[in-house]
Amino acid sequence: MSSGAGVKLRIDGIAKRYGPVVALEPLSLEVRSGELLTILGPSGSGKTTLLQVICGLVEPDAGRLFIDGHDRTVMPVHQREIGLVFQNYALFPHLTVAENVGFPLKMRGRPAGEIRDRVATALTMVQLGHLGGRFPRELSGGQQQRVALARCFVYQPAIILMDEPLGALDRQLREHMQIEIKRLHRETGATIIYVTHDQEEALALSDRICLMNHARIEQVGTPQEIYEHPRTAFTAGFIGTSTLLRGQVEGDALATPHGRFALPPGSTATGAAALVIRPEHLRLGPGPNAIRGVVAETVYAGAETRLLFDLADGTGAALRLPTGTTPPEIGTEVEAHWTTETAVLVPL
Ligand SMILES: Nc1ncnc2c1ncn2[C@@H]1O[C@H](COP(=O)(O)OP(=O)(O)O)[C@@H](O)[C@H]1O
Ligand SMILES: [Mg+2]
Incomplete structure (x- = not known):
């Protein structure tokens, strides 16, 4: 060698x-x-x-x-x-x-x-x-x-x-x-x-x-x-925060309890896999890839405010609110979306 x-x-x-x-x-x-x-x-x-x-x-x-x-x-x-x-x-x-x-x-x-x-x-x-x-x-x-x-x-x-x-x-x-x-x-x-x-x-x-x-x-x-570009769910979870949507790869989509979502370009995982979405790529509002949940917590951190919300099956999700945004109240329902390319698919 x-x-x-x-x-x-x-x-x-x-x-x-x-x-x-x-x-x-x-x-x-x-x-x-x-x-x-x-x-x-x-x-x-x-x-x-x-x-x-x-x-x-x-x-x-x-x-x-x-x-x-x-x-x-x-x-x-x-x-x-x-x-x-x-x-x-x-x-x-x-x-x-x-x-x-x-x-x-x-x-x-x-x-x-x-x-x-x-x-x-x-x-x-x-x-x-x-x-x-x-x-x-x-x-x-x-x-x-x-x-x-x-x-x-x-x-x-x-x-x-x-x-x-x-x-x-x-x-x-x-x-x-x-x-x-x-x-x-x-x-x-x-x-x-x-x-x-x-x-x-x-x-x-x-x-x-x-x-x-x-x-x-x-x-x-x-x-x-x-x-x-975390290659595993462990890496995605250990470094930074992220929302992890678990499901099964079916063709060019991931079937999850929250809906079917398009796979990011270059995805190679098959079978059980998860989409990793970083908080800065998740935005409030509807879109082609969207999830719904209930606000669990808002965390003011000076330069940003983090919004934590729970999906129906208990999966935790997190996003960053732009500065100056008034966060939604705890307990209210929110919808958040991302663009396909910003997510990463990891095998499970
Ligand atoms: N001298 C030792 N005798 C027995 N087990 C050890 C010894 N040193 C480390 N281990 C075990 O090896 C594993 C790795 O330990 P270590 O290298 O100290 O991990 P880290 O530094 O990441 O915390 C652990 O399960 C630890 O209990
Ligand atoms: Mg050590």
Whole structure:
């Protein structure tokens, strides 16, 4: 099998079990040089196991792992030049911030002058240049996580792995740190594999998303590809909100309890399938493809108002009201329509 130019990491049929538990079905994935790829998925889907296999903490039962085209399946952790950032910052409490950041360079026997310069650069990069003399306990959670980031970026590892690094931070700080990580990524050109269970975080950060479910890769693609062209009902449900109309493909239509609807161009599913309609493509009012329901909730979210309504069989539907629209009252009946091309058909 050939590895294209610009591939940093290639995972080829990697599998892992823990006794009866399948943590990873045989899976394959390529990570390009300089890309920020997120591994997204619900808890227990195998994200951490995959990361541990990549960094060498866990030996796979099968498959091969290549870094820069070289087989690294059995190489020890410390020889892989892989940087790690976890949710718990794992800073050394008895070392200052600057000593923590300089630690990987000291381990590699770099001269003191070089360590000083590179630590200063790394601390400036995470906007902590003035706090080098402090101890970790004298920093906030967000600052400690920035020290952990600086300590990882300082020695320019070939690949940086992050496992839910912002999971312990509050929302505002998390969003701020997401922007920091994007900037660090852009400025350093590092290849980053970032694990999260938060779909918004994955959409915000990623060049590409690898979505996992039950120890398998569900779909890999850019945030836009995954959002606009989900290939499975799981993907459509996990990323963003959508209305899922289930039915049977009959000729060029999907027969559902809510009516027969034309299949979007390019649909390939047969048998049991569902139409996925994103809230921004569903409009109030009648049309050739329309569904009726009863308003269950309206959610004001500043830039938009979301209208949630229930179809006769209990299927939940969601649409976005244009700004300035007065939402219909809860309990009233509404009709909403979409144009055929904006829906996506997924197999069930
Ligand atoms: N060391 C272990 N021993 C036994 N089971 C494990 C171990 N690590 C992970 N698992 C199991 O493997 C599956 C995948 O876990 P994990 O990779 O941690 O998922 P995630 O990071 O997506 O939450 C889970 O069912 C988990 O319970
Ligand atoms: Mg995990």
